[in-house]
Amino acid sequence: MGEFERIARFLAPLAGEGAEGLKDDAAYSYDRVLTKDVLVEGVHFLSSDPVDLVARKALRVNQSDVIAKGATPEAYLLGLVWPKSRTESAFADFCAGLELEQRETGLKLLGGDTTAGDRLLVSVTMFGMPVSDRRILRSGGQAGDLVYVSGTIGDGLLGLEAAKLSPPADDAAAMPYRVPRVPFGVERLIADHATASLDVSDGLVADAGHLAEESGVQIIIDASQVPLSDAGRKARAQGRLAELLTAGDDYQSLILAPADAAKALRGSFTAIGRAVEGEGVIVLGANGEPMELKRSGWDHFGR
Amino acid sequence: MGEFERIARFLAPLAGEGAEGLKDDAAYSYDRVLTKDVLVEGVHFLSSDPVDLVARKALRVNQSDVIAKGATPEAYLLGLVWPKSRTESAFADFCAGLELEQRETGLKLLGGDTTAGDRLLVSVTMFGMPVSDRRILRSGGQAGDLVYVSGTIGDGLLGLEAAKLSPPADDAAAMPYRVPRVPFGVERLIADHATASLDVSDGLVADAGHLAEESGVQIIIDASQVPLSDAGRKARAQGRLAELLTAGDDYQSLILAPADAAKALRGSFTAIGRAVEGEGVIVLGANGEPMELKRSGWDHFGR
Numbered sequence: 164m165g166e167f168e169r170i171a172r173f174l175a176p177l178a179g180e181g182a183e184g185l186k187d188d189a190a191y192s193y194d195r196v197l198t199k200d201v202l203v204e205g206v207h208f209l210s211s212d213p214v215d216l217v218a219r220k221a222l223r224v225n226q227s228d229v230i231a232k233g234a235t236p237e238a239y240l241l242g243l244v245w246p247k248s249r250t251e252s253a254f255a256d257f258c259a260g261l262e263l264e265q266r267e268t269g270l271k272l273l274g275g276d277t278t279a280g281d282r283l284l285v286s287v288t289m290f291g292m293p294v295s296d297r298r299i300l301r302s303g304g305q306a307g308d309l310v311y312v313s314g315t316i317g318d319g320l321l322g323l324e325a326a327k328l329s330p331p332a333d334d335a336a337a338m339p340y341r342v343p344r345v346p347f348g349v350e351r352l353i354a355d356h357a358t359a360s361l362d363v364s365d366g367l368v369a370d371a372g373h374l375a376e377e378s379g380v381q382i383i384i385d386a387s388q389v390p391l392s393d394a395g396r397k398a399r400a401q402g403r404l405a406e407l408l409t410a411g412d413d414y415q416s417l418i419l420a421p422a423d424a425a426k427a428l429r430g431s432f433t434a435i436g437r438a439v440e441g442e443g444v445i446v447l448g449a450n451g452e453p454m455e456l457k458r459s460g461w462d463h464f465g466r
Numbered sequence: 467m468g469e470f471e472r473i474a475r476f477l478a479p480l481a482g483e484g485a486e487g488l489k490d491d492a493a494y495s496y497d498r499v500l501t502k503d504v505l506v507e508g509v510h511f512l513s514s515d516p517v518d519l520v521a522r523k524a525l526r527v528n529q530s531d532v533i534a535k536g537a538t539p540e541a542y543l544l545g546l547v548w549p550k551s552r553t554e555s556a557f558a559d560f561c562a563g564l565e566l567e568q569r570e571t572g573l574k575l576l577g578g579d580t581t582a583g584d585r586l587l588v589s590v591t592m593f594g595m596p597v598s599d600r601r602i603l604r605s606g607g608q609a610g611d612l613v614y615v616s617g618t619i620g621d622g623l624l625g626l627e628a629a630k631l632s633p634p635a636d637d638a639a640a641m642p643y644r645v646p647r648v649p650f651g652v653e654r655l656i657a658d659h660a661t662a663s664l665d666v667s668d669g670l671v672a673d674a675g676h677l678a679e680e681s682g683v684q685i686i687i688d689a690s691q692v693p694l695s696d697a698g699r700k701a702r703a704q705g706r707l708a709e710l711l712t713a714g715d716d717y718q719s720l721i722l723a724p725a726d727a728a729k730a731l732r733g734s735f736t737a738i739g740r741a742v743e744g745e746g747v748i749v750l751g752a753n754g755e756p757m758e759l760k761r762s763g764w765d766h767f768g769r
Contacts (some may be wrong), residue, residue: 166580169554173561179541179574190577192541192593193496197576199591201545203583238482238495242504242545242589251472258476271482273500274493277469280506286545286589288502290495 167373186377188228188361189291191298196234196291200225204282208341209326214253215260216341217285222264224364225289227345227414231362233299233354234291236268241275242286249283268347294354304359304378304419306440311425311432313346314415315392316367317407336394343414349431353416356424363413368456370417371436371444378419381441384408386448390433408446409458470676489680491531491664492594494601499537499594503528507585511644512629517556519644520588521563525573527667528592530648530717534665536602536657537594539571544578545589552586571650597657607662607681607722609743614728614735615720616649618695619670622715639697646717652734656719659727666716671759673720674739674747681722684744687711689751693736711749712761 175185181192189198202221204210212220226236241261245254264270273290322340331337353360359378363370367389375382386404395407419438420428428434448454478488484495492501505524507513515523529539544564548557567573576593625643634640656663662681666673670692678685689707698710722741723731731737751757 169557170580173558174544174564174575174578174580177561177564177568177575179576182574182576185575185577187577188579190543192576193498195496197543199543199545199578199589201547201579201581201587201589203547203581206581206583240493240500240502240591241477242502242591244504244506244587254472255476258480261477261480265480271485272477272480272488273482273485273495274488274490274502275477276491276503277473277477278504278506278509280509280587281585282583284504284547284583284587286502286504288543288545288591 186302187300189232191293196229196232196293197288198225198228199286199288200228201284201286203284212326212341215256217283218257218260219264219342221285221287222261222270223343223345224414225287226268227343227362227364229289229291230346230350231353231360231416232291233295233297233350233357234293235350236270236289236291238271238273238290240273240288243275243277244280244282244284245277246281246283247279294351297354299353299357299360301359301361301374301377304374304380304438306380306438308358308419308438309422309425309434310371310382310384310436310438311420311428311434312363312367312390312415312417313349313432314344315390315395316363316413316415317395317398317410318392319343319412319414320407320410321394321398323412340412343412345414346416346431349416352428352431353418356420356427357418358420360416360418363415363417364411366409366411367413367417368409368444368446374417374419375442375444378438380438382436382438382444384436384444384446386446386454388433388435405454405456409456489605490603492535494596499532499535499596500591501528501531502589502591503531504587504589506587515629515644518559518563520586521560522567522645524588524590525564525567526646526648527717528590529571530646530665532592532594533649533653534656534663534719535594536598536600536653536660537596538653539573539592539594541574541576541593543576543591546578546580547583547585547587548580549584549586550582597654600657602656602660602663604662604664604677604680607677607683607741609683609741611661611722611741612725612728612737613674613685613687613739613741614723614731614737615666615670615693615718616652616735617647617718618693618698619666619716619718620698620701620710620713621695622646622717623710623713624697624701626715643715646715648717649719649734652719655731655734656721659723659730660721661723663719663721666718666720667714669712669714670716670720671712671747671749677720677722678745678747681741683741685739685741685747687739687747687749689749689757691736691738708757708759712759
């Protein structure tokens with residue numbers, strides 16, 4: 164049983180009002196958007212990643228969830244498992260990473276818990292202020308909507324590959340994995356225009372699948388329209404486009420919105436496809452034929 | 467550097483409004499009391515503990531923080547690291563534990579995150595509705611206040627010892643460790659009468675020390691007045707009183723309140739000492755002399 168089925172079967176029946184049956188990454192409660200993402204050493208970051216960047220990543224991936232729901236990140240609680248094997252000065256570095264991220268984003272720390280354990284683990288609960296009264300769920304999309312994505316796709320994977328090299332590649336190449344390029348500021352556009360949204364954490368195709376399933380539509384992605392960075396274009400030239408579209412860790416916002424929102428969204432979002440009657444996700448390659456994808460994305464528990 | 471010093475030096479400067487400089491286990495924000503406690507397998511519960519009881523404990527220890535701040539627990543976010551080595555049916559058991567606790571307490575699940583990892587870890591963020599407008603911090607106590615504690619002390623330790631036996635002792639003996647006897651309902655008394663409060667998680671003497679330090683008083687505890695269960699009285703007869711007073715995991719509310727609150731608090735709280743001018747904690751034994759204590763309580767990072 165996969166992560167999503169397990170949540171649906173065992174945890175969803177426990178959900179309260181605002182939790183939307185746990186179908187979203189975030190809840191609308193207490194007049195805020197709430198989200199909680201746990202980062203585990205060796206799963207969500209590498210043991211060799213600089214610890215100040217781990218701190219920043221933990222805040223970024225949670226801000227990504229909040230932004231995708233049309234809300235501005237404002238405060239967080241921090242749960243930290245800190246192994247005794249990591250030094251005092253590493254703890255100071257970790258906190259310096261939090262501070263830098265707070266200074267750049269205006270986030271405030273509200274409280275939390277620190278404890279010992281074998282592996283570094285960072286559990287963040289993030290609070291965001293919704294830009295408007297609209298709740299933007301995964302389920303609001305309709306046939307006829309276009310599919311838009313912020314930023315570029317695939318850089319999380321390429322950054323991970325750079326971070327894994329030994330000796331490591333230059334830090335700049337690893338940065339998109341270590342400190343994801345979260346689309347700060349797009350929450351207003353999302354609040355104004357999106358019919359459905361989420362952040363791309365499991366992989367573009369897998370996450371498009373979540374939107375398709377909850378909105379009851381089929382999503383057709385035109386692979387040639389998916390925005391890529393220079394590094395991404397280089398990887399595409401090496402025949403790795405399918406990998407970029409199915410890797411996780413991008414933390415961009417993926418939304419459905421009407422075609423007439425295209426002008427307003429331009430500059431922050433790229434139209435990459437459309438929602439039609441049906442189900443599932445089809446990715447059209449350069450030749451206009453559906454691409455063969457070995458996997459759609461990331462599921463922590465496999466299937 | 468200990469856990470408390472580390473928080474004070476590196477994390478407190480990051481704290482926002484309502485976080486009270488991270489000196490409390492909970493924050494007053496968003497018109498709620500917020501708290502976040504992380505439970506790690508092998509640290510906060512045993513690998514052999516039934517997993518439905520681990521779920522209940524995770525909710526209990528967080529409710530304990532909320533109640534001690536004069537608030538009624540109402541909802542939570544769940545962050546779960548679930549090892550692949552644990553079975554599907556164990557996952558169902560875990561969720562059944564959550565459900566039982568929700569049914570007994572009226573708690574609702576708002577959302578969260580599940581991921582894989584080596585060891586079971588449960589990170590809960592709990593929201594409580596304050597009974598009144600008063601913020602009850604660790605720092606509000608005054609010389610002249612009495613010291614009151616709910617429930618009985620030392621049962622967490624005795625329960626842990628029972629849970630560790632092989633073959634295990636009867637489940638009833640281990641229960642106070644596995645599902646702490648949180649004093650549900652005392653939040654109203656705390657809101658009405660306490661000048662300072664916290665929950666007893668690090669050990670009665672250590673936690674009294676936190677109240678003394680933040681309130682700027684000395685706390686004198688009369689050991690003979692500390693409420694004990696039948697099991698606790700038996701351990702006292704074996705000369706283990708000092709252990710009971712310094713072990714963690716009791717999750718009772720420890721408060722300072724005026725002497726004239728004694729009547730109102732009776733039945734839910736026991737007066738065990740008083741706050742005077744000075745600093746630190748003195749525990750008076752049966753002979754009226756200060757007891758020698760080898761340790762005051764639990765600090766995850768040692769000193």
